[in-house]
Amino acid sequence: MTPVEISVSCKIITPMLASGANQQEFEIRATEIKSALRFWWRAFHPYNGKELFEKESEIFGNTHKKAAFQLFVTQDKIETYDIGEAHGWGEGVQYCLYPINQLAKQKNGRIVEPARIKSEKKGGRSLAKPTKDVAFTIYFIFYKDKNNTIEDFIRVIEDIICALWLLVNLGGIGGRTRRGAGCVEIVKIKPEMDEKMDLDWQLLDNLFNYKKYDSSINFIAAGLEIMRNRWFDPNKTYEIPDYTAFRPGQSQIYVCSDPRTGKGTCAMKAMDSVGLGMKSFRNINPYHVAREMHEAVNGGRMPAFNVLEKAQMGLPIIYNFRDRGGFDKGGPPKKGNQYETKDVRRASPLLISCHCFKGIPYAVLCIFPAPILPKGKKIQLKAKDSRKNFHVDPPSPDQFDYMANLVYEGDERHDPIGSNFNQIIQVC
Numbered sequence: 001m002t003p004v005e006i007s008v009s010c011k012i013i014t015p016m017l018a019s020g021a022n023q024q025e026f027e028i029r030a031t032e033i034k035s036a037l038r039f040w041w042r043a044f045h046p047y048n049g050k051e052l053f054e055k056e057s058e059i060f061g062n063t064h065k066k067a068a069f070q071l072f073v074t075q076d077k078i079e080t081y082d083i084g085e086a087h088g089w090g091e092g093v094q095y096c097l098y099p100i101n102q103l104a105k106q107k108n109g110r111i112v113e114p115a116r117i118k119s120e121k122k123g124g125r126s127l128a129k130p131t132k133d134v135a136f137t138i139y140f141i142f143y144k145d146k147n148n149t150i151e152d153f154i155r156v157i158e159d160i161i162c163a164l165w166l167l168v169n170l171g172g173i174g175g176r177t178r179r180g181a182g183c184v185e186i187v188k189i190k191p192e193m194d195e196k197m198d199l200d201w202q203l204l205d206n207l208f209n210y211k212k213y214d215s216s217i218n219f220i221a222a223g224l225e226i227m228r229n230r231w232f233d234p235n236k237t238y239e240i241p242d243y244t245a246f247r248p249g250q251s252q253i254y255v256c257s258d259p260r261t262g263k264g265t266c267a268m269k270a271m272d273s274v275g276l277g278m279k280s281f282r283n284i285n286p287y288h289v290a291r292e293m294h295e296a297v298n299g300g301r302m303p304a305f306n307v308l309e310k311a312q313m314g315l316p317i318i319y320n321f322r323d324r325g326g327f328d329k330g331g332p333p334k335k336g337n338q339y340e341t342k343d344v345r346r347a348s349p350l351l352i353s354c355h356c357f358k359g360i361p362y363a364v365l366c367i368f369p370a371p372i373l374p375k376g377k378k379i380q381l382k383a384k385d386s387r388k389n390f391h392v393d394p395p396s397p398d399q400f401d402y403m404a405n406l407v408y409e410g411d412e413r414h415d416p417i418g419s420n421f422n423q424i425i426q427v428c
Helices: 030-043 049-060 091-101 150-170 201-208 216-231 266-282 287-297 309-313 401-409
Strands: 004-012 069-075 105-107 110-112 136-142 184-192 252-259 318-320 338-340 350-357 360-367 379-383 390-392 421-426
Touching: 004 150, 030 049, 030 069, 030 150, 049 150, 091 266, 136 150, 150 184, 150 201, 150 216, 150 350, 150 360, 184 201, 201 216, 216 252, 216 350, 216 360, 252 266, 252 401, 266 350, 266 360, 266 401, 287 318, 287 338, 287 379, 309 401, 350 401, 360 401
Parallel strands: none
Antiparallel strands: 004 136, 004 184, 069 136, 105 110, 252 360, 252 421, 318 338, 338 379, 350 360, 379 390
């Protein structure tokens, strides 16, 4: 049977962090895209354990079995930011990308752009600039296994098409994608196959012909409805898994459209607006938790709280504090005056993807709760003075009030990210 080929031409719309062995040289790798497709396919499938591994291996392969498709990438000329150089980004984008390029410095509590770092050895990774035209093209080649039926073959192709939609519209490619980096826009998708093949051509049109929709909200909502109908039973209740994944009734997906704040245009403006909201909300918040920790490292009594709410954003978390009496004030923290969870890692359950729909910037915010740590495990908060170390519980998946406040509710001291947009709608 003749292989099925699909080419997907994309442009980059937010700074993309991707590289090979040389991390200071930008490179989009096929393995990185395949890994991202695997993540999104897994995130929207209700299987668990061995069954998940077996179903996933049928499409993506494993150490004993090759994948059901081949993936190649051709990269056009892509401009990159000079490492450490001021880029003209807004404070929100700088906040989202702060750990990457070492280009944001603190001065009197504000992020400012420094002069160019003289030596590239001092840190930083190469970031691709957003492009006006096609930046790279992904080529898929599907081969029918002789042991598979034509129905199974078509299902694999359609599953990859759906995973591609999820990757492009809810995620990104490369590093820091959970904070809005590496977002792309499909310029053209071209399938080459026998027209007699019973592929769901309407699926392609519904997922990638955005012109048939009147708003970003309807476009995203329609695509997610296709995913739910394809992979989830509306009559079943699904438990939250141990990994980052969508579950109906447990997860939330919001579209924030038409930003009121932010610097730049299109996707960059949406990313900046989201970053500004995150920066404002997460600063010394929750307030009472940070206050108790500040007092403890400055010689006061040990904190009394039992649950580290901010762990809902993932781990590790590092709190840097100023001298006694300097809480909630400007100026640099005292060196070593901190609490940290450096030895514990957990990916953030908040995924941010930024785009533009018919000239209007928007961001998709996914909240996919999952256990922060295995059952019964506690978070150890470490201080420079080990006598002040203490343990607290991580929030359970049903204790994600901090995340809800961050995205759309706000609290008594802070506005949510959604307040930076003229419209925020929950689409799933």
